[in-house]
Amino acid sequence: VSGQSTIRNPQSAISITFSLNGSPISVEAQLTDRLLDTLRYRLGLTGTKEGCGEGECGACTVYLDGLPVNSCLVPIYQVRGCRVETVESLDPATLQPLLASGATQCGACTPGVAMTACWIREHRELLTTHSIRELLAGNLCRCTGYDGIVDGIQASLETDA
Amino acid sequence: VDRLEGLAKLTGRERYVDDLPLADFLWGATVRSPAPRGRITDVKLGPAVDWSQFTIVDHRDVPGPNVIALIENDQPVLAAGTVRHVHEPVLLLAHHDREALRRAVASVTVAVAPEPAVLDFRLPPAPEVIQYGSDNVLKHLSISKGDVERALAAAPIVVEGTYETGAQEHVYLEPQGMIAQLEGGVLVLRGSMQCPYYVLKALRVALARDESQLRVVQTPTGGGFGGKEEYPSTIALHAALLSLKSGKTVKMVYDRSEDMAATTKRHPALVRHRTGVATDGRLLAQDIAVIMDGGAYVTLSPVVLSRGIIHAAGPYACDHVRIDGRAMLTNAVPFGAFRGFGAPQTHFANERHMDRIAARLGLDPAELRRRNLLRDGQSTATGQVIRDGTDRVALLDRALSLADYGAKRAAHAIHNAASVTTRRGIGIATFHHGAGFTGSGEVVLASRLHVAGLPDGRVEVRSANIEMGQGTLTVFTALAAARLGLEPSDIVIAEADTWRVPNSGPTVASRTAMIVGRLVELACDALRARVGLDAGATGTAVRAAVRRWHERHPGEELVGEAVYQRPPGISWDETTYRGDAYATFGWGAYVAEVQVDLRTWQTHVTDFVALQEVGHVLNECLARGQIQGGVAQAIGWALLEECRWQDGAMANAQLTNYIIPTSDDLPPIRVAFVENPYPFGADGAKGLGELPMDGPAAAILNAVAAATGADPCVIPLTPERLMGIADWGSRIADSKSEGTAP
Numbered sequence: 053v054s055g056q057s058t059i060r061n062p063q064s065a066i067s068i069t070f071s072l073n074g075s076p077i078s079v080e081a082q083l084t085d086r087l088l089d090t091l092r093y094r095l096g097l098t099g100t101k102e103g104c105g106e107g108e109c110g111a112c113t114v115y116l117d118g119l120p121v122n123s124c125l126v127p128i129y130q131v132r133g134c135r136v137e138t139v140e141s142l143d144p145a146t147l148q149p150l151l152a153s154g155a156t157q158c159g160a161c162t163p164g165v166a167m168t169a170c171w172i173r174e175h176r177e178l179l180t181t182h183s184i185r186e187l188l189a190g191n192l193c194r195c196t197g198y199d200g201i202v203d204g205i206q207a208s209l210e211t212d213a
Numbered sequence: 214v215d216r217l218e219g220l221a222k223l224t225g226r227e228r229y230v231d232d233l234p235l236a237d238f239l240w241g242a243t244v245r246s247p248a249p250r251g252r253i254t255d256v257k258l259g260p261a262v263d264w265s266q267f268t269i270v271d272h273r274d275v276p277g278p279n280v281i282a283l284i285e286n287d288q289p290v291l292a293a294g295t296v297r298h299v300h301e302p303v304l305l306l307a308h309h310d311r312e313a314l315r316r317a318v319a320s321v322t323v324a325v326a327p328e329p330a331v332l333d334f335r336l337p338p339a340p341e342v343i344q345y346g347s348d349n350v351l352k353h354l355s356i357s358k359g360d361v362e363r364a365l366a367a368a369p370i371v372v373e374g375t376y377e378t379g380a381q382e383h384v385y386l387e388p389q390g391m392i393a394q395l396e397g398g399v400l401v402l403r404g405s406m407q408c409p410y411y412v413l414k415a416l417r418v419a420l421a422r423d424e425s426q427l428r429v430v431q432t433p434t435g436g437g438f439g440g441k442e443e444y445p446s447t448i449a450l451h452a453a454l455l456s457l458k459s460g461k462t463v464k465m466v467y468d469r470s471e472d473m474a475a476t477t478k479r480h481p482a483l484v485r486h487r488t489g490v491a492t493d494g495r496l497l498a499q500d501i502a503v504i505m506d507g508g509a510y511v512t513l514s515p516v517v518l519s520r521g522i523i524h525a526a527g528p529y530a531c532d533h534v535r536i537d538g539r540a541m542l543t544n545a546v547p548f549g550a551f552r553g554f555g556a557p558q559t560h561f562a563n564e565r566h567m568d569r570i571a572a573r574l575g576l577d578p579a580e581l582r583r584r585n586l587l588r589d590g591q592s593t594a595t596g597q598v599i600r601d602g603t604d605r606v607a608l609l610d611r612a613l614s615l616a617d618y619g620a621k622r623a624a625h626a627i628h629n630a631a632s633v634t635t636r637r638g639i640g641i642a643t644f645h646h647g648a649g650f651t652g653s654g655e656v657v658l659a660s661r662l663h664v665a666g667l668p669d670g671r672v673e674v675r676s677a678n679i680e681m682g683q684g685t686l687t688v689f690t691a692l693a694a695a696r697l698g699l700e701p702s703d704i705v706i707a708e709a710d711t712w713r714v715p716n717s718g719p720t721v722a723s724r725t726a727m728i729v730g731r732l733v734e735l736a737c738d739a740l741r742a743r744v745g746l747d748a749g750a751t752g753t754a755v756r757a758a759v760r761r762w763h764e765r766h767p768g769e770e771l772v773g774e775a776v777y778q779r780p781p782g783i784s785w786d787e788t789t790y791r792g793d794a795y796a797t798f799g800w801g802a803y804v805a806e807v808q809v810d811l812r813t814w815q816t817h818v819t820d821f822v823a824l825q826e827v828g829h830v831l832n833e834c835l836a837r838g839q840i841q842g843g844v845a846q847a848i849g850w851a852l853l854e855e856c857r858w859q860d861g862a863m864a865n866a867q868l869t870n871y872i873i874p875t876s877d878d879l880p881p882i883r884v885a886f887v888e889n890p891y892p893f894g895a896d897g898a899k900g901l902g903e904l905p906m907d908g909p910a911a912a913i914l915n916a917v918a919a920a921t922g923a924d925p926c927v928i929p930l931t932p933e934r935l936m937g938i939a940d941w942g943s944r945i946a947d948s949k950s951e952g953t954a955p
Binding site for chain 1: 215216218219220221222223224225226227228229231232234383384385386387388433434435436437438468469470681682683684834835837838841842843844845846867868869873875876877878879881882
């Protein structure tokens with residue numbers, strides 16, 4: 053990667069290669085582009101939402117090398133060679149308990165919530181030291197009061213326990 | 214039945230306005246006033262930008278009258294010469310590159326010669342700040358029942374109190390957004406909104422454009438809470454003007470900070486109570502004065518004030534009531550519709566005041582309420598006789614039982630005597646919320662709804678009422694399916710597109726399920742009648758009859774129509790504010806338990822019971838979700854959410870420092886319903902969306918009062934505020950004497 057020369061000129065486009073939902077992909081991007089905008093406006097993956105643009109609300113949650121991150125705070129150059137997974141990669145069947153428990157209302161926070169919910173499900177060892185409510189605190193929801201979400205995560209843990 | 218569009222939302226397939234694929238479009242942006250009041254002396258375009266690449270719009274580009282049509286046409290689409298609040302729109306810009314647009318907005322300087330501004334609605338305005346009428350009063354309303362002065366003079370005990378509530382930001386997770394597009398000669402607006410026909414009217418007036426050349430389509434809406442009732446008319450007009458001038462498609466989507474700073478918020482309010490009470494706790498006279506901050510233009514303040522004062526005396530029987538309400542002009546961003554619409558402010562004051570009365574009498578707050586709650590046959594402040602068969606005392610007692618009120622109070626007394634670091638308390642609120650528009654509002658709206666039989670035998674519901682998370686699509690589908698004996702999969706809900714759906718009124722005021730849902734049922738009946746089906750026909754017979762009708766009437770529309778009819782026995786006098794203010798009320802009894810940390814003065818809600826009577830519950834999961842979400846929003850309003858003002862602008866217009874509750878800030882919210890079907894609502898339903906906003910703030914502050922002995926009267930009750938009113942002396946003395954306690 054010829055990083056040095058590109059970093060000197062922030063306006064120049066560079067080619068970024070990463071893994072997106074399991075497939076390799078290359079995009080031409082500005083160094084200052086956010087991962088969020090690249091996903092939404094360049095790659096058409098509009099499932100990831102912008103709620104605040106400052107890393108507070110979690111609506112733009114994606115997995116970066118397996119860890120949930122706010123994609124509004126990730127400059128695109130940071131994902132070179134990384135694995136990025138978005139809400140589009142989730143198996144709808146695993147989301148059924150969240151649907152039944154009333155975890156979604158307006159839906160604007162929901163893709164981020166679904167990403168966190170699935171991540172908790174895949175890392176249930178965390179529940180020995182943290183509550184679902186603590187692990188979910190990075191995802192703001194204004195509609196549900198969180199009960200529908202917490203209940204849905206609990207139910208999904210029980211269904212495949 | 215699960216939420217119909219739920220899986221699309223969970224998987225990210227639902228497409229909101231900013232998700233729609235668009236080719237060859239411009240981004241639009243707004244240049245705003247830097248000052249709260251003054252004369253615009255210059256709008257300077259900075260030298261570093263090639264302005265020939267930009268579409269630029271100012272007030273001279275408004276083809277019709279420069280007003281955003283609502284109740285009073287006093288708010289300009291774009292400032293013309295003067296500004297009345299910070300962030301008032303002055304100039305619009307459009308460009309294909311969003312980043313270039315941001316830089317351009319930053320390089321415009323709006324110079325304002327300042328004039329004296331009014332920034333505190335609580336103070337009588339000085340002559341130099343008068344900007345509306347002779348006194349800045351945007352609306353003055355009053356309610357009078359009996360003889361308050363005489364009853365107060367004769368009362369053995371008079372209890373006074375002053376209560377304040379702050380502004381609240383909606384924080385719908387999807388910011389405001391709109392796309393304007395010319396399709397042939399038709400200007401099409403697609404966006405996030407609660408009221409497509411409000412937007413249509415605003416466009417028709419300010420663009421001086423025939424309705425046949427205008428079309429408004431709601432896109433899936435990521436939360437509203439009232440914030441997308443009137444505001445979308447503004448952003449729609451802005452996008453429309455840029456589109457008309459550029460001849461291109463224009464998309465405007467606010468970022469969070471602009472959305473929080475420049476759009477509406479809940480009206481701040483100051484409420485004074487003077488209450489005459491008998492020694493046994495009966496209310497003898499309620500004298501109530503309500504002042505609300507309306508902001509810089511009239512917008513919806515008159516009707517917010519109206520709902521506020523009608524609810525101000527609470528769900529109690531009292532023969533002598535006087536309520537005086539004023540909405541004041543200030544040079545703040547106009548305050549607007551927000552879940553509860555004035556009632557949360559006045560209920561907060563009244564329910565906090567009830568506890569103050571109970572404390573004065575040495576009475577259990579629950580017992581004081583039991584003695585005063587409306588019995589069937591008694592009347593509200595407007596003289597509306599309540600006769601719905603709901604036992605409001607039993608409702609309270611059931612809530613107390615669910616919350617384990619008595620045992621908790623005893624346990625708290627023991628804990629508080631022993632603990633050095635925390636105090637616990639439990640508090641209650643009993644309250645009501647009128648469903649549907651106030652007074653004659655629903656008659657004036659005269660909502661119209663269509664149910665169409667489609668050639669393939671399915672049935673389409675055509676309404677202007679939208680889904681914003683509250684469950685309209687699921688509820689309308691279930692109502693139509695049940696009424697026609699069809700499966701939910703046989704029902705289609707039409708997009709809320711003013712070219713396709715009649716005006717069934719705005720999606721506000723807890724009216725959608727109850728009132729518009731009832732129209733769905735009646736329109737289904739009309740459709741049945743049109744195709745000659747008897748009442749018992751279901752399923753295949755219905756679908757076959759619809760298909761047969763189309764075979765016999767090729768190319769024609771098969772529509773059943775329903776128009777709102779006022780339920781019998783309702784009357785309202787708009788001039789005297791006497792009569793039936795609402796066709797029906799929902800009733801609530803909420804109990805909050807809190808723990809206050811004496812080191813940080815943080816209040817944590819540790820348990821919450823929300824019991825309500827909202828008629829027949831149509832969908833338990835959706836109804837529970839509405840209550841839990843409303844309670845959570847009210848907990849935020851009560852404890853966390855503070856708009857900090859600086860020279861008329863919101864200084865903390867970010868989610869970093871405007872704090873809404875996270876999952877970890879809230880307890881499980883325990884919801885229960887008492888069902889008493891309302892005969893004129895859809896399948897027995899009453900409105901419920903706003904009710905949960907009304908009770909929590911008072912219940913929580915009552916619990917804090919019980920826990921600490923403080924007498925908090927202002928929300929949000931932040932740690933700083935609670936520390937300011939707490940009795941430090943006694944706390945330190947207490948902790949010294951109890952130094953060995955855990």
